Amino acid sequence: MTRLRLGERVYRALLALHPRSFRSAYGDDLLAAFSARYRDRHRSRVRLWTFHLNDLLRSVLREHVSVVFSQSRGVNAARRGEAATLGVHMGTMKQDIRYALRSFRRNPGFAAIVILTLGLGIGMNTAIFSVVDGVLLTPLPFDDADRLVWGYSTFSGGSNASVSPPDFWDYRDQSTAFAALSARRGGGSYALTGMDKPEQVRGQIITAGFFEALGAAPVLGRTFSMEDESAATSKIVVISYGFWQRRFGGEPSVVGRTLTLNDEPFEIVGVAPPGFQLFNVVDFWRPLAFDVGGGLIRRFHNLRVVGRLAPGVSMEKAQAELDVISKRLEEAYPESNTTWRMVIVPLHQIAVGNARAALLVLLGAVGLVLLIGCANVANLLLARGATREAEMAVRTALGASSHRLMRQLLTESFMLAALGGILGTVLAVVSVRVLGASALDGLPGIFEVAVDYRVLVFALGLSIVTGAVFGLLPSIAGAQTDVNAALKEGGRSGNASGNTTRAALVTVEVALSMVLLIGAGLLIQSFWRLNNVDPGFDVDNALTFRISLPSVRYDTREKQTAFMQLAAERIRGVPGVVDVAVTSHLPLARTADDTDLAVPGRHQLGTDTQFNAQTRAVSTNFFELMGIPLIRGRQFTEADRVDGPNVVIIDEPFAVRIFPDEDPLGQRLLIDVGEPQPHDAEIVGVVGGVNHFGLGVPRPMQFYVPVAQRSIGPSFVVRTSMDPMTLTDEVQAAVWTIDDQQPVTSLTTYQDLVTRSTSQSFFQMLLLGFFALVALVLAALGIYGVIGYYVAQRVREVGIRMALGAARRDVYRLVVGRGVMLAGAGLMVGLVTAFGVTRFMASLLFGVGATDVATFTVVPALLGIVALLASYLPARRAARLDPMTALRSEQ
């Protein structure tokens, strides 16, 4: 034959994919057929290859399948050279499976425990990892999300400040490292009127390039350009997809229509694509006007930056460029920009925040459970393997090859792993659904959680490997024993090294369970303490809601105050209402306001004598209604009017920190330092502190001003004499009698508000507690299994002892003693490990140290009791033995 051309050689190589039998029979013919076509110059090469590759693919698949099936039908393999070039004989595989099933039926407990253990380990592991993966590791839902960055400012006094609009303009103007650089303010609430239903909507102020940076194109219309960033042209909005569907039914003619927001008209110029949101869910976006008001002040830091790195530019390069610009700005504007610089971080880091610690702990926990589960299974398999030595010996004597025996054991192990895997998969799917919903509460709502198949496969693989290794070990060891000896012993002596392995495994299990249990114990205590924190005010029987008064209709403080007073009066008229108070920010709600202050006369005004405190505007009856105690001085009265002297009331943390040795009453404070309108005020009272950022966070310094002296979007607190939820309709109606265009938002009981702030902690506690429980059960099973085997091995010995006069008590002592020894070793190891490991979860704990003595005593005691019980049951069985039967038993 002439030399093969390149194409023919390729084809011949591909032929190797066929089963050997087929290849040896027909390989030459196949090549010849291909060559004939290949050398025919009339044929198009492309079509030739597509045809033949297609044909090859099909025949490869078909031949392999046919080989498997033909063997199982027991076809005469001598025919046509499909001879036994294959390793596994399918016919005997069926035999193995049937044998395995029979042995499971004889020992259902064993099979059930193994399958359950594997199922739990695989299922839980997959579920948790899927949640972690969905939240922590999944890229953001934007194209090329690893090129996205988040920018904020640092300066000498802080490291998490915002960027000011003029600074941003300069960065954008002067940098080349970004494909797009944009900024946004925090979301704001707007009253939407002029349509059939007034509604409170959320909007965000952004610069041009925001959509482009995130890689989103509008579904209708356009997004903002730099021309829109001026006061004259910025009365336009892009609405969100959800808003478009909800309020306009998805009408395409929405572009060009006008929305009335806070009594001002805005033209709709575009619609965002579905699902487009970044961290806060808003209904619309509007452009930032750089040429007016806050847009001009370099000291107003209120923007967060979102950008996309230019292709080929690294974060380091971009940051370096930004630093150069920062230096330039510092030199050009020393009063406002000294030490200020813009810093960028990957966007993903911001998205996840401090959920990270919690999720990693959970991941560790579930990994431990899987390990414990595998250890258990290994143990059980080893035990079983050892007891079957006699059986193996008999089969060997009857002519089974060790190869055959190993295959039998392997089949059993694989079947157990398979069944466990099925159970695990079902558990995983169900758990992911349940966990996914609760895990996402409190996390930015842009993540989706679904079963991660890589993990499932990994966990399955791990259990199959465990099954294979530990299923085979006994047989490998057994293949070396003297068959004769094994037959005579009747399988009693057991494999000595196997015993040690199994004891070691149990010790490890107990140790790991200990770590888990201690971790769970700490979290449980933490949550308990958190729940019992006194927030500093009375939470029961209180209804809260918010109203935002659009500045167009309520443009003076008088109008605002009048509305609030009238609303309070009308609500008081509702039967069941005890009193109504108003504040700018509810304690423990998610909004806050802070500002810088100084005490005039104390040193020079510089960054070290300035301090920051939370501030709140409140009505005169606020403290009384909320149950906040008055410690010194007086409350606000009607006399503290808008035109009167500025007064403030400070709280206890403030007084303790700023006026530790003097009476704060009568002192003056300089407020809003660094802002355009600083003013000073007199301290007229001191009240008790309240928690604001969460029950687990120390109380911040706060000061209060009268509602009449500040413009606010009021939050109402309504104290009721009955279940507040029964009065929601009446309260809303009361507000609407004054102005039916006022949306009432965030209507909820104070109790719910507080619960929501602890929900994350609750979830963590629940989850870890569950794992710890599973670990405990598994460890107990492990101990029970090993001790049980120990007993079974020594039945004759026990029989002899009892026949020689040993009391039941001695038997107990023997068996339980062994169990305690095993568990004791595990406890020790576990304690030491726990000491080292709980340090890493310190950030999750509240009110409890990572080495809390109570937990470290109770848990080992608990585990010890469980170990005792797990040893007691087999001991009882041993003690109940009739000595004669025991002596006679072969086992």
Added chain:
Amino acid sequence: MAQKARKAEDFLPLTPAVFHILLALSDEKRHGLGIMSEIEGRTLGAVRLGPGTLYGTIKRMLRSGLIEESDERPAPPDDDTRRRYYGPTALGQRVLSHEAQRLQLLVGVARDKKVIG
């Protein structure tokens, strides 16, 4: 293990590949390449069997007893000693005949219904 004797009807309906191969072998013993070119030629290029499909089918047909390797070989120089020649078995001929009749029946129905002329 001996194959149980099978009835011709058990094989119906035939896959297109089997049908065409039986058809190609009904008048003359051929080797693989010859079968391929006969089929392509007779159907004017409409049916092209790839080598993998062809030999896979041949293998199965041999196993089911529809064809056999033929001892008859054409006289040299037409003979190519490396190649295997195939021919139908009696079973194979019966099966082909049954299948052709089945198709004829169907074509008749199509004619009655004026699907074809």
